[in-house]
Amino acid sequence: MTPNLQIRKVSSLPTIQWWTLNKNARQPWRASLGSAGYDLYVIHDVNISPQGQQLCHTGIGIKLPPGYYGQLFSRSSLALKHQVHVLGGVIDNDYRGEIKVCLHNLHISETYSCKAGERICQLVILPYLKGQWTQINQSPDVTDRGEQGFGSSNDIYWIPEKIIPGTKVWVKKYPTDKPRQAAIVVYPGDDKWYHVPLTQMFLQN
Template identity: 40%
Template sequence: MSLKVAFLNENARAPTRGSVHAAGYDLYAAEEKTIPANGRGLVDLGLSMSIPEGTYARIAPRSGLAVKNGLSTGAGVIDYDYRGPVKVMLFNHSTEDFNVTIGDRVAQMILERIVTPEVQVVQTNDLESTERGAGGFGSTGINDEKKRKLDEAEAKE
């Protein structure tokens, strides 16, 4: 299995892994760009690639940029059959502009296997029941005492 990369301009760099055990490949900016405070910007990587069949690439933030500069990534899926220019959407959650320079590591790419089962539409009562049921949005992150009190409050309503 290989990841084929084609450079689209002279500033492009091949993705690299920071260590032998790193899950992600660092992605490098091929252009200078200012990501405005509390804004967003699309950063060109200057490359296209051929993702291995049976996988997709997920674009994820680099932890250092997130912690130190308030940057995150968005719209981060590269499908197996996409062959166009790869760009990274950066969101700046800080109150200061962030300047990207050529060669900066702006995101990481993680290759993941995909599963695409056939979609089968069924009635609600045909779904297998689970212990969790319909509990969502924090339902598994509260302790039993808080859960009991919430359940009691809902029962009174």
């Protein structure tokens, strides 16, 4: 006689614990199986004046798995249609208070309004690194980017592994332009590169 077999499905997904702090609170919800973020719902009416901001309450608390934190992101529809964005948004792993969302209305003339129970942002749960900080005397290596910041990565810099000091390159700003001779890439006796965007490189001389 064949014994009865019981098959139990065991979930390998990390557990996200949540609880309500208000009777109107709703469980975070993903719109689809492939969605990265969980929609969060506001428990009160919202009215944000142009260029203003408001702290919105969700009425829930969460406990995330070890090694994870929560990041609040703007909903694409609110950003596109109403110019409403999330400010801040880091939820530390050990935070146990109510999840609150700071919304900022970037519109210069229109007030943003929504009713209690509407979706106001997305919660994405991400891993984070817990490392040990060690102070050193200077930067340990040289990179292509170096100290270039604040938009400098819009251009990809071309730095050859071997180049003779004083070498010049030919570049063109637009595809229809005629290539012109640019400034020298490495000044004689200097160890600092003169960066040339890869998108403008035409020919090395």
